[in-house]
Amino acid sequence: MTTTGTEDVEELLRAACDQAGIDARDAEPIRLGENAIFRLPGGIVARIARPGQLDAATREVRIARWLADHDIAAVRALDDLGQPIEAHGRAVTFWHELPEHHKGTPAQVATALRRLHDLPVTEPNPFSALEPFVRLDERITAATSLTDDDRAWLHQHLATLRGSYNNLPAGLPHTVLHGDAWVGNVVATNDNQVVLLDLERASIGPPEWDLVSTAIKHTSFAWITADDYRDFCHRYGHDVTTWNGFTLLRDIRELRMTCYLAQHAAENPRAHHEAELRVTCLRGRNGPRPWSWSPAS
Structure with a gap:
């Protein structure tokens, strides 16, 4: 059972x-x-x-x-x-x-986001404002496989990013967001329909938040090629890495990815090494990006 x-x-x-x-x-x-x-x-x-x-x-x-x-x-x-x-x-x-499907490509993510972000933000709608830091405090606290020093640093890093987010530079007009737009949550059916999954974080906010998820796949981890990222930018019509708020949203997204894995490492020893690696990278102890993170399954 x-x-x-x-x-x-x-x-x-x-x-x-x-x-x-x-x-x-x-x-x-x-x-x-x-x-x-x-x-x-x-x-x-x-x-x-x-x-x-x-x-x-x-x-x-x-x-x-x-x-x-x-x-x-x-x-x-x-x-x-x-x-x-x-x-x-x-x-x-x-x-x-859903019918039979597979993970979407960066190009398919771009096309899906372009259509979503083009929706008019009219009232009434079911969306609340983007909450980029939701659940991070509790995830850090629950990451008991990490050292006390690492968890204290993560809490402080979170506080710093929260403060910086209050002064996020102006960017594209706010839109409807998916909130967690990566190739696992944007899938393609076998008849080539591109479908959004996992709507838990859908909200209203800066569209750059959705775009950063794919940008860091190239700039932070080299999980996708430069050609794939150029194609993503071309299909969407914007390169978020040229915006002066990119590094802040990048850092928040990297922290979210780290905290998610670190929490689960407390119950899954196989994730412990990867969680430690991610914290080491965030703390500047593993050289410049791209880092050798392994995608979470």
């Missing part, structure tokens, strides 16, 4: 499906973690949020429906169902399963 913490997520899933009138037999786990995801019969996917995320799950469903109304290809919440369902204190949402 699969568990997350002390909760039996399979029992939780059955309870939510009973409320929704959905068949939970033969449920197949897709991913088990902070958010547990299951494949259900009939082309349905259930997503069980971490505790305390009822409001966030409600907002994510509203965002998915808003994007559908604006002809943006993104994951689709089931219609004709009041969502989320609350079961055992957890929020459960139900989605249409």
